[in-house]
Amino acid sequence: xxxxxxxxxxxxxxxxxxxWAPFAWRRAFLAFLWVAAVAWLLVWQRNGVVVRSAEPRxxxxxxxxxxxxGVGDGVTLNTEAFERAVRAIAEFGGGQLNVPRGRWLTAPxxxxxxxxxxxxxxxxxxxxxxxEYWPLMPxxxxxxxxxxxxxxxxxxxIYGQNLSDVVITGHNGTINGQGQIWWTKFFQxxxxxxxxxxVQILWSSDIVIxxxxxxxxxxxxxxxxxxxxxxxxxxxxxxxxxxxxxxxGIDPDSCxxxxxxxxxxSVGDDAIAVKSGWDHFGIAYGKPSRNIVIRNLVxxxxxxxxxxxxxxxxxxxxxxxxxxxLVWESRRGMRIKTAPGRGGYVSQITxxxxxxxxxxxxxxxxxxxxxxxxxxxxxTILPTLSxxxxxxVRGHGVLVPVRIQGSEEIPVTNVTIQDMKVEVAFSYxxxxxxxxxxxxxxxxGPVFPSPCENFDQYNELGQLVKQxxxxxxxxIDYEI
Numbered sequence: 051x052x053x054x055x056x057x058x059x060x061x062x063x064x065x066x067x068x069x070w071a072p073f074a075w076r077r078a079f080l081a082f083l084w085v086a087a088v089a090w091l092l093v094w095q096r097n098g099v100v101v102r103s104a105e106p107r108x109x110x111x112x113x114x115x116x117x118x119x120g121v122g123d124g125v126t127l128n129t130e131a132f133e134r135a136v137r138a139i140a141e142f143g144g145g146q147l148n149v150p151r152g153r154w155l156t157a158p159x160x161x162x163x164x165x166x167x168x169x170x171x172x173x174x175x176x177x178x179x180x181x182e183y184w185p186l187m188p189x190x191x192x193x194x195x196x197x198x199x200x201x202x203x204x205x206x207x208i209y210g211q212n213l214s215d216v217v218i219t220g221h222n223g224t225i226n227g228q229g230q231i232w233w234t235k236f237f238q239x240x241x242x243x244x245x246x247x248x249v250q251i252l253w254s255s256d257i258v259i260x261x262x263x264x265x266x267x268x269x270x271x272x273x274x275x276x277x278x279x280x281x282x283x284x285x286x287x288x289x290x291x292x293x294x295x296x297x298x299g300i301d302p303d304s305c306x307x308x309x310x311x312x313x314x315x316s317v318g319d320d321a322i323a324v325k326s327g328w329d330h331f332g333i334a335y336g337k338p339s340r341n342i343v344i345r346n347l348v349x350x351x352x353x354x355x356x357x358x359x360x361x362x363x364x365x366x367x368x369x370x371x372x373x374x375x376l377v378w379e380s381r382r383g384m385r386i387k388t389a390p391g392r393g394g395y396v397s398q399i400t401x402x403x404x405x406x407x408x409x410x411x412x413x414x415x416x417x418x419x420x421x422x423x424x425x426x427x428x429x430t431i432l433p434t435l436s437x438x439x440x441x442x443v444r445g446h447g448v449l450v451p452v453r454i455q456g457s458e459e460i461p462v463t464n465v466t467i468q469d470m471k472v473e474v475a476f477s478y479x480x481x482x483x484x485x486x487x488x489x490x491x492x493x494x495g496p497v498f499p500s501p502c503e504n505f506d507q508y509n510e511l512g513q514l515v516k517q518x519x520x521x522x523x524x525x526i527d528y529e530i
Contacts, residue, residue: 109164224262228266257279292318320357391428
């Protein structure tokens with residue numbers, strides 16, 4: 051351990067020069083990397099979604115929480131220890147805070163720029179359960195009155211705003227929100243403010259969350275808000291499947307250039323919900339979510355959806371790629387949800403390589419998801435839904451493979467479905483399987499079950515076989 055300027059003590063991170071391989075081998079390796087990088091870029095440009103992946107951060111200094119008085123016994127409150135450590139990192143202009151093995155009880159605390167929060171194996175950051183420890187903050191501008199209650203909202207356990215270059219990672223340590231008491235108070239209507247997320251980062255850039263477990267959030271689990279260049283990789287997010295209200299896994303909200311990959315999420319609401327503000331507040335804030343890649347996930351939601359867009363999407367959502375997803379034991383699979391009064395748009399959305407296993411409704415587009423702010427709601431402000439593509443969709447044990455529920459005022463246009471084979475659960479084989487109302491689009495090649503009459507049907511050669519002819523309002527089966 052060495053002395054640093056200002057009398058602070060820390061562990062230096064030394065740069066160790068590696069032994070280089072022979073020149074010829076190195077040149078071939080670099081050439082391979084260059085070709086792979088170009089190929090990767092061309093693939094994503096082809097799909098209109100280019101997201102810059104994060105690189106490892108080397109910090110000038112590293113601290114241990116115990117240096118600031120931290121005690122990992124699960125009983126001692128460590129809020130001041132976390133705050134002192136973050137201040138020390140800010141004074142150095144950046145650094146790493148190591149949280150060792152143990153149970154580190156704390157109230158909410160803030161992060162700083164150029165910081166890595168590193169959780170060792172078997173390290174658990176525990177949220178203090180007494181709501182008096184959780185500071186109140188103004189409502190987010192794109193939610194106006196407040197999401198659950200008018201007025202202030204509770205902070206998140208781990209919080210940051212106007213930051214850059216922040217990493218939360220480790221050897222699969224855990225951040226535990228201990229949300230059970232919050233869920234109970236919510237159901238008993240004992241809370242007077244909107245619950246806080248587990249991790250919330252606002253108006254920031256270059257954020258990485260990787261190799262950790264996020265457990266039992268009071269509310270949404272990870273909520274990046276109006277952020278750019280966010281990466282979530284190799285993260286496990288867990289909450290009970292029932293009686294854990296609004297415990298969404300990851301909610302990109304008015305975010306741009308975001309990558310979510312290689313995660314396992316099983317929660318009490320949407321595993322992922324892409325948002326951009328609520329009704330007139332979101333329209334006024336005017337920050338869309340766009341350029342987001344979601345891939346290589348296993349997700350589960352007994353009461354809601356695997357991947358959702360909305361319902362708060364009033365700032366707009368576009369240029370989203372969702373691929374290589376397994377949704378199992380969930381009420382819904384892929385869902386887009388909105389309502390009159392939202393405004394905004396959802397467009398240029400691509401779902402591909404999707405598998406459903408024991409899912410209620412596989413593909414859902416819903417236009418009457420009517421939850422609105424307490425004031426200023428104007429039902430005449432309508433959203434638009436268009437340019438949505440589903441390719442290579444598989445499933446079994448699904449009750450309804452497709453339900454596209456547009457309306458006369460909010461039609462769903464330019465939907466493309468290609469290469470789909472979803473087996474219907476035996477007890478539902480005689481129910482409507484491909485349900486549509488006020489939807490327009492096309493199917494390409496073999497699609498099972500047979501599409502509704504709304505869709506133009508093309509063969510594998512791209513030749514029109516049958517023209518769409520009906521709005522099929524009666525095809526919607528609301529019992530499922």
